[in-house]
Amino acid sequence: MTLATGIGSFPGADQRDFDEALRVVLGELSLPFLPEVPGRGAPAGMIGRTLGLVTELDADLQPAGWRLTGTSGAPPVDQRRARSLLAQDLDTLEEQAATYAGTFKVQVAGPWTLAATVERPRGDKLLADHGARRDLAQALAIGVADHVADVRRRLPGAASLVVQVDEPSLPSVLSGAVATASGFGKHRVVHPPEASEALGWVLDAVRDAGAEAWVHSCAPGAPLALVRGAGAVGLAVDLALVDADGHDALAEALEAGQTVVLGVVPTTMPEDPPTPKALVERVLRWLDLVGLDPEAVGDRLLVAPACGLAGADGTWARRAVDLTSSVARALG
Template identity: 40%
Template sequence: MTPQSAAAVPTGVATGIGSMPGTDPRAAVDVVVGEVGLPYLPELPARGVGADLLGRTAGLLVGIPVDYVHRTYRLAASPTAETRRARDHLRWDLDAVEELWETRGLRGRTEVLKVQACGPFTFAAHVELRGGHKLVRDRGALHDVAESLAAGLGEQAAELERRLGVRTVVQLDEPSIGSVIDGTVTPLTRLDPIPPIPVPDVAEILETFAARLGRPLLLHSCAAPRWELLRRVPSYGVSLDFTQLRESDYDPLGETLDAGRVVAAGVVPATDPGLSSNQVADDLVARLTGLIDRIGLPRTVFAEQFLVTPVCGLAGAPPSWARTALALATTVADGVTTS
């Protein structure tokens, strides 16, 4: 997969990060499809164990069962109730989106759907081996999980493509990848620290993952961007919380855009800022256009390489704001592409 494959990600439109409030997948899908140009399969962590980022991803793994022990996910020897629950949630979600596709007549009209999963490094930084150590401590186990997740995401994407007649874009959520690189993942005991994984090794695993999956990818993190890694994973578009950007990030952001890669700009607040929608939208359009002007790129990059998103997931937002935030993302995307 080459950097140019990122062009398969729709641009000049809005999308969401993934999570939504509530427990009804049909209601969440209805909001998503109605408000953004790149719809996505919603995640509903309020449903509990098996529906949060880690549990949902555990349900995608092929041949690696996961248990839930002492409020922590842990690899298991055989399939567990938690594994089955996670897979049930995924199946119900696919049924909900297929039902809406049929009732709305979207087959043939909506061409691309985004799906999300926890990336292998964040998963390995939080999920335990059977002995209680974090999975990231065992390089062999990390490679196994990455391979298993690529296979599971490929199966889910293929099923959605078959059911809906769409292409899929896959987003990997990696909020803890910096901790893996820095060696700051919390160990089982402080006397047994987990060594860092060098950036080239992290990049190699991600690029191998991309080659196995064979679909357009976005690498998302709400943390400060790790440009030393992002430069080494050209198969991925980049999804960032733009409120985390500092002046020192402008040059590497410009380099990323110069390389032809897609950038998803997280700018819409995940909670209600108490301002009118017009005020929020106008301010965000001005900030984004001002940033691109300062970097020295033409504003055509908005239509050709940008997506607009909320700054993070919307699971903690009231349903009314979740809908408003997605609608605002679309308004901002329209505003910058016509600026």
């Protein structure tokens, strides 16, 4: 049976929007997840929420974005706000999913996306400092393990947990395309062995905490073979952005008994919205392209929107979820 899921984000600007998003994913998707509603502010976004999990490092919010403070003691107010929002969301999850018994998914930003986004105390991205990016990855691994334990405590009946590690910046990190603070230069290339090692620390922490480790990247040129080598047992992609090497990596993952999430539903309303039939045919064409039998892949192949839905309006976000569920049912 093909499952329906989502990538993470939803539109909205307050707690009521989160509550509604959670009701939708719990009621409509066969693999529900903890929604993100970044319209509530930077502490509720992908970076802020993940920094809230990292108790080993302190971070605050500057005009240019998130920055490590280099201090110890009480966390800065913005980081405390991120932790408070996440705790509030988890409280709501615990109330709405008290009897949930299936698989549940949560999302965190990956170490390389954080390193390419968060600044050092003295400025410029953590990506510029080998030691700082190493410390960040190791602190993230600890925070993610604690997060898994917290979610498991709140969902005691869940059959299993999945942690989706979001790495949209990983292709830019590997190609040396991340801009410096001045905007006139680029950070040095991070070579695959180092990229794999740091990502592997986080994925290993997920596995050791008793959850499945997936990696999502909706950027062109996502290094899916590297991600699998780092320990990911699930790959989530925007199908429209997958290159030839990526198609091979996805097929190899399915053949190895791992999970693939194909992002096929538009994230914002197109001029000509696709029908469920058209999207089903697109998935079947892809399976034919890589030489896989639809019946053989079973529930290891999932469908989802191409990326997060934060940029959509509420009407399309709900319709995108409905389309995803319809496609999964038809394929199943």
